[in-house]
Amino acid sequence: MTRDTTAVVTGLGLVTSGGTDVASTWASVLAGRPTAAHDPEMQGLPVDLSCRVTALDHPVLSWPGCAHLDPYTRFGLVATAQALEQADLPGSGWDPARVAVVGGILFGGTRAQDTASARLAADGPDRVSPYFLTGYMANMLGAAVSLHFGITGPGLSVTTACASGTTALGVARDLLALDHCDIALVVSSEAAVSRLIMTGFAQVGTLSRHGSHPFDADRDGFVMAEGAGALVLERPAFAAARGAAPLARLIGYGAATDAHHLVAPQPEGRGLEQALRTALADAGVTAADVGHINAHGTSTKANDRIEGTALRRVFPHRPPVTSAKGALGHTLAAAGTIEAALTVLALNAGKVPPTAGLRQLDPGIDLDVVSGTPRTLASGIALSTSAGFGGHNAVAILASA
Structure with a gap:
């Protein structure tokens, strides 16, 4: 069953x-x-x-x-x-x-x-x-x-x-x-x-x-x-x-552990990639169905590069990416829940927020990172990524109600 x-x-x-x-x-x-x-x-x-x-x-x-x-x-x-x-x-x-x-x-x-x-x-x-x-x-x-x-x-x-x-x-x-x-x-x-x-x-x-x-x-x-x-x-x-009006649907979740280092992410982003692919399979959607990514995007040299590498492998169609941490800073344990809420708001508004603080995209990061002004969100499926010390990776996939 x-x-x-x-x-x-x-x-x-x-x-x-x-x-x-x-x-x-x-x-x-x-x-x-x-x-x-x-x-x-x-x-x-x-x-x-x-x-x-x-x-x-x-x-x-x-x-x-x-x-x-x-x-x-x-x-x-x-x-x-x-x-x-x-x-x-x-x-x-x-x-x-x-x-x-x-x-x-x-x-x-x-x-x-x-x-x-x-x-x-x-x-x-x-x-x-x-x-x-x-x-x-x-x-x-x-x-x-x-x-x-x-x-x-x-x-x-x-x-x-x-x-x-x-x-x-x-x-x-x-x-x-x-x-x-x-x-x-x-x-x-x-x-x-x-x-x-x-x-x-x-x-x-x-x-x-x-x-x-x-x-x-x-x-x-x-x-x-x-x-x-x-x-x-x-x-x-x-x-x-009970007549409640849904704001969005949580349709997929995936998690994986790097087993690499206590504080440094796995250099090729394999743990994050595993979590991403698990979440997609759990949701029953393909990578091409995803129209927006709310990235972990911590602004550290290692995390952004490694996350960018993993996202590029899984999403070659380059959906628009944002990081709320440019505006709100890094709220540590609260970041994933805050960013999931922001992803729901993006789905409802049909807008991808810009990444505050982004002036010149790192040439080594091949992502479509939104900057300056909001971008129209063309798809009803989005995901939010998180990572943490200890090699933890978690991904939530949300869809329009």
Whole structure:
């Protein structure tokens, strides 16, 4: 028996440096507007550029427990609330036991960790807050979402470094296909712009001193960013029965591991290629059917070149490619979910956003990377790619509703 693995997207939520809701983030990305700025809190480090979330405000933050939560959890709660509002949930047909929450995470509560470490060093253990652990633990994003919205179905937190947001989509899709739930909330969040984490990435040599310029000949690394993304996924029959209007369909997913190096991607992009081909087969479409690629596009020398090589092999027809990281920076674990949401928006608007920061395409990258102004999207199928330290690769394929 063949199991239908298609899921429909019925709600989106975004909190980014480009804006604290879907409309403002989309406008920022569509305009190709970089958000990187020198960060006073990072002054004196080798790199002090970041993309911060500012002026976050939403009724969900009035929940009393929010005061003790790390920013990464608050970002995720707001994104989830937005997505549920758009999906008209909770509503008729909402059974909390049939709703799953899948969180994509990497660092967890770095602000909570930094505060507790400083108090321990300066004043001793009595000054460490009893709320430290619930602010710091990586699973608290999903736990807070479940607690606030009264969700009692499966709750999972997945981490595949900077591929976590896309991996979470695949896990949520499978929970729906296996009939473990009717609705799956996918939420990924990151607020890891801290002096320690920034120093760690600087030591590895991945951060930019000049801004994010994906696929550009003069790119020199990514800009650390904060942000969160959320998607509501439903089984198609369930969404139809409750009268929900699908925004898009999640039709394919693929994942693969490089098994090459702890931080460096496989030089020929074989892991990413495997994930791409797996996703295409899963979706039952050909490479030629894909009309747009939202690339991982980190703006590092190695990633962009290797990703470009893999995409060129799989998609010789050269569909238009963009990277949101030129505008929003690299949101690490949240990137895949944010970029999947942007891919849904591109399908609905019929527009491929430009790659902010791209001035001169690297001559060694044979891709049709959109720059300057948006491009018309001529196809109803698009995909989003993600990769992460540890050799993780994940691909989601989305189609018009």
